[in-house]
Amino acid sequence: MRASAAAARTDGRWLPLAEQVLAHAARDGATEAEVLVVADDSALTRFANSEIHQNVAETSVSVNLRFVSGRRIGVASTGRIDDDGLRRLAANAAAIARNVAELEDWGGLPEPGPITDLPASFADATAGATPEFRAEAVRSVIGAADDAGVVAYGSFATAAETIAVANSKGIRAAQERTTSQLITVHMAPDGGSGYAEQAAVDATTIDARALGREAAAKAKATTGAVSVDPGDYPVVLEEYAVVDLLDMLGYLGFSALAVQEGRSFVEIGRTVGSKHVSIRDDGADPAGLPMAFDFEGVAKQRVELIERGVCRGVVYDAQTAARDHRSSTGHGLPAPNTYGPFPINMLMAAGRTSRDELIAGLDRGLLVTRFHYTNPVHPKLAIVTGMTRDGTFLVEGGRIVGPVRNLRFTQSYLQALAGVVAVGRERKTLRGFLGGSVVPALRIEAFTFTGATEH
Amino acid sequence: MRDFTARSLDTAASLGATYADVRVVSRREESIAIRSGRVEGVASGESEGFGIRVLVDGAWGFASSHRVEPKEADRIAGEAVRIARASATALRRPVRLDDRPPAAGRYETPVEVDPFGVPLESKIGDLLAADNAANAVEGVTFTESMYAAQRESKTFAATDGSFTEQVVTHVGSGMEINAVAGDEHQRRSYPDAGGGWRAAGYEYVRGLDLPGHAEPYAEEAVALLSAPQCPPGRRTVVLDPSQLYLQVHESCGHPTELDRVFGTEASYAGTSFLTVDKLESGFRYGSDLVDIVADATVPGGMGTFGWDDEGVNAQAVPLVREGIFVGYLSSRETAPRIGRRSGGAMRADGWNRIPLIRMTNVNLLPKPGMSLDEIVADTDDGLYLASNRSWSIDDRRLNFQFATEVAYEIKGGRKGRLLKNPTYTGITYEFWRSCDAVGDERSYVMLGTPNCGKGEPGQVGHVGHAVPGARFRDVQVGVGKW
Numbered sequence: 001m002r003a004s005a006a007a008a009r010t011d012g013r014w015l016p017l018a019e020q021v022l023a024h025a026a027r028d029g030a031t032e033a034e035v036l037v038v039a040d041d042s043a044l045t046r047f048a049n050s051e052i053h054q055n056v057a058e059t060s061v062s063v064n065l066r067f068v069s070g071r072r073i074g075v076a077s078t079g080r081i082d083d084d085g086l087r088r089l090a091a092n093a094a095a096i097a098r099n100v101a102e103l104e105d106w107g108g109l110p111e112p113g114p115i116t117d118l119p120a121s122f123a124d125a126t127a128g129a130t131p132e133f134r135a136e137a138v139r140s141v142i143g144a145a146d147d148a149g150v151v152a153y154g155s156f157a158t159a160a161e162t163i164a165v166a167n168s169k170g171i172r173a174a175q176e177r178t179t180s181q182l183i184t185v186h187m188a189p190d191g192g193s194g195y196a197e198q199a200a201v202d203a204t205t206i207d208a209r210a211l212g213r214e215a216a217a218k219a220k221a222t223t224g225a226v227s228v229d230p231g232d233y234p235v236v237l238e239e240y241a242v243v244d245l246l247d248m249l250g251y252l253g254f255s256a257l258a259v260q261e262g263r264s265f266v267e268i269g270r271t272v273g274s275k276h277v278s279i280r281d282d283g284a285d286p287a288g289l290p291m292a293f294d295f296e297g298v299a300k301q302r303v304e305l306i307e308r309g310v311c312r313g314v315v316y317d318a319q320t321a322a323r324d325h326r327s328s329t330g331h332g333l334p335a336p337n338t339y340g341p342f343p344i345n346m347l348m349a350a351g352r353t354s355r356d357e358l359i360a361g362l363d364r365g366l367l368v369t370r371f372h373y374t375n376p377v378h379p380k381l382a383i384v385t386g387m388t389r390d391g392t393f394l395v396e397g398g399r400i401v402g403p404v405r406n407l408r409f410t411q412s413y414l415q416a417l418a419g420v421v422a423v424g425r426e427r428k429t430l431r432g433f434l435g436g437s438v439v440p441a442l443r444i445e446a447f448t449f450t451g452a453t454e455h
Numbered sequence: 456m457r458d459f460t461a462r463s464l465d466t467a468a469s470l471g472a473t474y475a476d477v478r479v480v481s482r483r484e485e486s487i488a489i490r491s492g493r494v495e496g497v498a499s500g501e502s503e504g505f506g507i508r509v510l511v512d513g514a515w516g517f518a519s520s521h522r523v524e525p526k527e528a529d530r531i532a533g534e535a536v537r538i539a540r541a542s543a544t545a546l547r548r549p550v551r552l553d554d555r556p557p558a559a560g561r562y563e564t565p566v567e568v569d570p571f572g573v574p575l576e577s578k579i580g581d582l583l584a585a586d587n588a589a590n591a592v593e594g595v596t597f598t599e600s601m602y603a604a605q606r607e608s609k610t611f612a613a614t615d616g617s618f619t620e621q622v623v624t625h626v627g628s629g630m631e632i633n634a635v636a637g638d639e640h641q642r643r644s645y646p647d648a649g650g651g652w653r654a655a656g657y658e659y660v661r662g663l664d665l666p667g668h669a670e671p672y673a674e675e676a677v678a679l680l681s682a683p684q685c686p687p688g689r690r691t692v693v694l695d696p697s698q699l700y701l702q703v704h705e706s707c708g709h710p711t712e713l714d715r716v717f718g719t720e721a722s723y724a725g726t727s728f729l730t731v732d733k734l735e736s737g738f739r740y741g742s743d744l745v746d747i748v749a750d751a752t753v754p755g756g757m758g759t760f761g762w763d764d765e766g767v768n769a770q771a772v773p774l775v776r777e778g779i780f781v782g783y784l785s786s787r788e789t790a791p792r793i794g795r796r797s798g799g800a801m802r803a804d805g806w807n808r809i810p811l812i813r814m815t816n817v818n819l820l821p822k823p824g825m826s827l828d829e830i831v832a833d834t835d836d837g838l839y840l841a842s843n844r845s846w847s848i849d850d851r852r853l854n855f856q857f858a859t860e861v862a863y864e865i866k867g868g869r870k871g872r873l874l875k876n877p878t879y880t881g882i883t884y885e886f887w888r889s890c891d892a893v894g895d896e897r898s899y900v901m902l903g904t905p906n907c908g909k910g911e912p913g914q915v916g917h918v919g920h921a922v923p924g925a926r927f928r929d930v931q932v933g934v935g936k937w
Binding site: 047058101 | 486488490493494495496497498499500501502503504514515516517518519520521522534535537538539540541542544545546547548574575576579583596597599633635638639640717718719720721722723725728807808809844845846847848849850851853854856858876878880882911912931934935
């Protein structure tokens with residue numbers, strides 16, 4: 001089985017190296033130690049002006065050691081994996097631990113627990129993807145652009161990543177994951193533009209030609225965009241825009257550390273969204289980009305974040321869990337981590353509404369393909385500003401009447417969730433801040449646009 | 456090292472590369488993160504590797520590895536050539552590089568106090584003193600204080616005979632002080648949001664005097680919780696250097712990157728409104744007071760070096776002169792397309808990334824006349840905005856919106872009461888054309904950012920911005936509803 005083969009490769013190569021580092025740490029006096037190995041074979045073919053202009057590949061490995069001496073912690077990392085490099089890694093981490101103050105509420109490294117293999121997280125075809133394979137897909141995207149008389153831009157990335165964690169409490173976890181992503185922007189001669197994207201574990205499931213056609217059609221449809229006044233509009237957000245809502249809410253609020261520091265909007269039991277909104281984090285869901293365990297070697301639990309509009313939970317790593325006297329949910333990032341835990345496998349529940357029906361429900365509103373350069377303006381209220389991009393349309397009487405120039409919004413994403421009146425029945429798998437998200441399109445009863453640009 | 460680079464280049468050439476370059480890079484980093492008096496993260500890291508970039512049949516290929524070994528050089532050179540041949544199957548404009556003399560020599564950042572030589576305990580102590588002083592102020596909810604240093608040693612060699620060695624050292628430190636009450640979350644940062652950064656040694660960190668600034672900044676963060684909301688309207692704004700540098704970064708630095716203009720970043724970060732026709736026509740970017748230069752030679756900037764990652768020597772390139780758009784950040788591939796020579800702005804984020812056109816030190820030059828304080832004194836009614844809190848700009852770099860941590864009301868030439876949650880927005884060229892005062896040398900300060908994102912796979916750039924303060928008229932302030 002592929003999963004077994006992946007496990008054999010990872011166990012055979014990186015866990016022994018991690019154990020070698022653990023031994024060095026023990027000799028240097030560690031009372032606890034954790035080693036994280038991330039090995040990466042990745043490649044990316046980038047295209048612009050309907051030709052490949054950048055084309056890269058990388059073989060890299062990083063070894064991260066969290067060295068614990070009582071309640072003192074030092075972290076060091078290295079890319080040098082010969083024995084001298086690993087000895088120096090342990091010595092560096094030990095030297096840091098000797099020089100820092102004790103963490104009074106240090107909860108200890110996590111204990112081992114069962115981890116379920118996720119066969120769906122690995123695809124041989126992605127791990128073996130060649131430059132020629134990527135170039136062929138890119139030529140398909142370009143071909144769709146040529147057929148439509150527009151110009152193609154984008155990238156096709158394939159990656160095989162091994163994550164291995166070993167700690168002195170007995171955790172021995174290794175997994176090999178593959179990811180792939182094709183994104184494309186098509187531009188029409190008069191300035192119209194369209195976008196399409198797909199992420200997948202198996203790169204051969206990405207339909208490059210279809211993505212090219214989608215982006216090309218939208219680029220042509222945005223020809224002759226006109227200005228509309230900023231203001232409050234009901235909107236349909238396509239999946240490419242919705243993924244930003246999840247990412248930003250994950251960054252601002254779904255972390256236990258954000259709650260502990262009082263800067264999160266999350267209060268368990270608080271209603272923040274409409275009844276149509278349910279969001280969870282699930283590293284095992286094959287619809288996303290699965291991940292069996294986190295960067296502390298803790299199995300990922302499914303966490304209901306928002307259920308029918310009501311806050312149900314946040315994600316934990318070992319340290320934030322210790323503070324709340326509970327277990328980690330398997331959402332730790334590599335040490336040292338001042339960001340706290342992070343949901344990197346979010347999924348938003350699908351609804352029952354088709355894309356056409358979502359649009360048909362707008363009396364006068366906007367259809368938004370995607371957002372650009374979003375940033376929080378007021379973190380606790382989740383007020384975010386950003387631009388629309390690559391396909392914004394005016395809808396009247398339930399029908400798209402034409403393209404409009406891009407608009408700036410300044411909008412509370414929480415109020416946007418509260419205003420969700422319909423959810424698309426189809427979902428897309430897209431790359432998020434750190435992982436992958438699975439999202440539907442949404443119809444929202446009001447969205448505040450505060451400015452406009454010239455295209 | 457010469458043997459290794461020569462082998463890499465010889466292998467690439469023997470496999471068909473008409474041009475090749477190799478960078479061998481080792482990077483050492485250390486960081487300290489303190490959160491509310493707790494030493495939350497102290498880390499050190501080192502990485503080493505090499506990347507080979509080749510041209511075959513007019514197309515680019517690049518491959519990289521962490522194993523700096525002769526056999527790996529052969530494998531990676533072969534992989535780069537194979538990738539380039541795949542690129543050539545979807546090529547419409549073969550790459551042509553401008554000529555430049557082979558680069559040779561050595562550059563090193565001037566450092567008075569080696570940051571890696573200062574005892575860790577001492578650095579932690581310095582930072583804890585500041586963090587504790589901030590936390591002692593009543594009403595502070597949490598604090599974040601940071602220190603970081605990075606030293607990159609880089610050898611560059613190319614098939615044209617270039618061979619350079621560079622050692623570049625950057626340090627940064629700062630603190631962010633947060634006050635939270637109900638739904639209100641306010642922050643003040645010193646010296647700047649994200650810390651202050653320089654190409655320098657630990658002497659820069661000591662010079663910041665974080666402990667001496669902790670209390671007033673903490674008191675201001677707490678005071679902001681009960682300050683009035685910054686009201687909307689068309690206002691005169693005076694931008695402190697801690698905000699003005701990011702305005703320059705987003706609305707002048709990025710749109711003058713010539714690769715963006717040619718569309719090679721279109722699918723990710725976007726393109727630029729500063730198209731080539733605007734260079735030819737003498738487009739008015741700003742008022743007569745606006746002089747902006749990309750200067751990789753100025754001391755202390757994080758965009759200062761000896762040669763860029765194509766072996767082009769560091770230089771100062773005018774971008775805007777007396778308000779007129781006059782130049783781009785460029786590379787050996789892009790500059791010939793507008794009939795110019797490379798401005799030396801190709802920079803890569805480590806051994807495993809290709810060089811891209813990046814900002815060096817994009818500086819708004821000071822104007823003799825008024826200091827920043829004198830600009831405030833010269834302002835009858837306006838807002839003084841300091842320290843960035845949020846930034847966003849459209850994909851052609853026209854419509855921007857910034858939030859700052861604080862606004863001070865200006866009345867009758869004096870800074871008065873605090874206003875919270877200030878935002879301002881505009882269109883780039885309209886905004887810069889409204890500039891009617893630029894500070895002089897007395898308020899000219901080198902700032903910068905260590906987290907400028909660009910490219911796929913993502914690259915993080917260290918760039919510098921020397922700016923004075925400046926005043927802008929008729930700016931839309933107070934955006935959004937809350």
